[in-house]
Amino acid sequence: MLLFAQALKSSLRQSCLFPQVECGMVATELASSHGPATAAVAAHLPLAVAPPSVHRAQGWPRIPARLMCEGKTFTKDDVFTNIPTFTELEELVEKAAVPEDILLAWVEHRGNSNQAAYVLMKWTLLVLKTKGKLKDLRVDPRIHDLLDTVSQQVSSVWNSNLVSCLQALWMMGIPATDSTLTSVQTEVLWRVRRLTYKQLSYLADWGAYRKGKQDEAIVNAAIKQLELRWTEIADAKTVCALIARGPRMPSSLMDRLEDKALELAEGFSAQDIRKVCVSLATQSRRSVPLLRALSYHLLQKPPYEFTTPLIMDMAFAYGKLNFNHTQVFQRMASELLPRVPELITADVMRFSKSLAFLKWLNIPLFEAFAEHYTANSREYTILQLCNLLMAFARLNFQPSKEEVFFNKVHSALEESLSSLEPFLQTDVVWALCVLQQSKPHYLIPLTQESHVKKLSEGSAIRVENYLLKLFHIAATLHLEHPGCSDSDTGSSLPDPPVQANISPMQRILRDTLQSLVGERTNAIRTGVNTVYGWTVDGELTVDSDNKPVDLSSARGDEALPVGVRRVAFLALEFPNFCAKSKDLLGRFVMRKRHLQLAGYIIVEVPYYEWLELKTDWQKLSYLKDKMGKAVAEDMAK
Template structure:
């Protein structure tokens, strides 16, 4: 190494870069004289290096991260010369391997990738999408371009491309691109994002049987995150689970179950999927595996996993009394809260997970009270049902639908004295407004009457004969499947619970209410909604009386 150190300036560029790449294999210390000599010479030549060699150097130094003395200068040169990039390989390589080290360079690479998107092959599309997802970047124009050009690829996509694209699109929230697409394709009026998800689900379905349990879970979670329900693919995943019962871990089982619950998907083999049979013969015929595996999970320490699983069974109308008793017992509540002897939550992410699990526990408790007639307890005690969510709710930014409702509700329901607004119920669900109407559909002061759905009732009077409680409930965009108008699992559970609690629901979906621009239109819309709910209830009562 003494000869190159003394005549380093006479070495050509290509051998010099090869020498720099070979130094670690020679066992030389990174801070040694020879290494520093080579690095210094490369540093002096950076401005004169061809762009191709600059890209290779960045790729070579990227694993060292910010520990490399050369890398910051290489990135700075690439930031200045990014317009010279003319090949897809260099752009894709830099985005995947170097982009996370320089946000400024990544922005320029996104612009270049947008320019070259039409030339990307499927694997390059996959790598660019993964780079965006893993760096938590949501470049909307680039994602739209990737989606559009992906649809133009005629050949069937390879399995790794399908699974990685599905994961990347779920991390980048591709479903949000369907509202204002910048590209349109052959089907009039249909956005690119739904067509991409349709293609991915269609081409993935024949490969489900060859996937590993981890890949199946990853796909199920991705589709749930995208709010996209492809029933044939979901059926294939359900059948895969039945055929590979012994290969699925309890975490993978619960993950698939939660994904089905979020999408509000009931398998066609639900009788087999959720069968109550637990005998050995049933086990051999692959029945009751969900409940049997969960029964074993009850002794495991992961309270969040068990809470998610039981909540999912509640959404899918499949809870069992042993599961309800296990998660509603005082010991389990203590572990969920992180009290002594329980699970602690030292990080912010863990605290958020704990808050989400506690809200799900309220939903489970509501299921036990409202939808499990044979269940006798335990239940959550009244003191823990108080509005613990009020502080978080006040910090949330109001949505356009929420703001519009706040303005229109007083005119539609009779004013502040007769209506209760922004109600947090003991069932874990919030309603935008609550009113009480007598048998003649005249509003009554809601605060005068007992309210079993509240932790503290303001009134003491019982509802008069024929009086009915009406709740105004808004449905935001994320509560619907993409791109349809079917409620997902959480919304479906809320609707069931509130109806079982005695409410007549005036449901306000975003796609109807936000189309109305004038306040008088919105007031008239809400009045019509309430009138239709009351008329439907009256017609149902008359039909019941006639039948009896």
């Protein structure tokens, strides 16, 4: 035991790893854990390592026992003793009103490399604030002196100043070959693990679109560190800045940033919410929980924060992500309605288009849009007018002063319609068909073979969609302008596309219609693709007593025997309606009109009625009742 004590004594003398108190704790633990013999060894330890209970130097103050487990109470003097004070140079830089004042202060007082980095950053910001040109001013010899000073001792520059200095060099457009830029870049890469998450986010944000090899290395290193340390992020501004740079971020980091945004959503300003939502929209990241949280907090903002740019961008984001939030839409509409007369034409077009994507119709607001066009028609470009018409058509909105509105529309289209790009021309004419504002000379050129060929380019889905629109345009010409169509009109069109997929509601409806006719299966046809480009879920021919008649071989455009009527059953599902409404979208209103003109008696089966029917018997009774009422209304006309 004596040999062990001597060896321990010798090793502790040579060690410099433990301070006196810590070594005393080691000796105490040895004494308590090894009994009296070890306690005796502790008693012979030298002053440097013996615990206070064993040996205390004369004049040492007694340390309370609780100091080992309780935190130290710091006085005001303790806290602020080591904080550096501003030098005269830094005070002058802070007070500078123009960039020249900063350079004069540097020449007069000069400083070390850390101060040079600070001065360079402040000078750059002040040049931008006063709308100066950095590239022209960087040739000043005083700027070169600043750069040289930074480069000489870059390792002594504080982290915050180093990151800001790199930003300043980026903004100044310093060439990649410049020695100062190279040394700063190298130092930033060397220190990247020691930077705070805010400094890392600044690098990722500022350098997002830098093309230099070293710049990309810095950004990638910063993003990697953020991915490892994402839990440290604790403020909304950083989250917003990083989400805005989403295309450069790994998908895993974006998922975590969305979680952070959800956690910090309460602290977001209206502009933060706008920034995050627009970023999510441009990246097509539809995070429903985050969008709901941001929408809730947006509703709590005061009216003055609902600026027109914010409303426009939020409508774009919601439309792009197909996210509906009625309360937010109502708030935006109420805030925007009084400002409509002062809006520029682009804003009217943007907002109406976004609401059309969302299938949300606010009649007072759209009336204001129509009046805005009527009053400012000369300021609208043809593209803005086209988008406005397509928005109106999608929602089947008819202005109350439609004659005045459409007179101006036709006046503008007469001059420009034929010169439009083929796809846009088709969209606009199709929209006029929905709004019942088409004219034969709009329609006939689009049914010609030369126009059909122009629409055959692109993806298969796009070609099919535009082919259907051409069928609808040809149907409008044939059914709504019968005296203006000739025998060749529409002959260049191929057969209508066949509906490939059917919904569960359509499938159940078609099965129920088969049960409706019983054994007379030839009296009913389901999934009928008409020559007008519309699909009918069920086509049934009935006599004057509403009894099914076997005419399964008769086509939809053929004449029927006297007293026989053709009934079309149409499933109207949730996506066929405007949001929070029982009003059909324009496309489905036009379908009903075309089929009625083609001789069908229409039986509409809306989803909100069909879903209430639980048994097959209820569904059969419902269809019989609906058909009887439809036939009775037709006979009463």
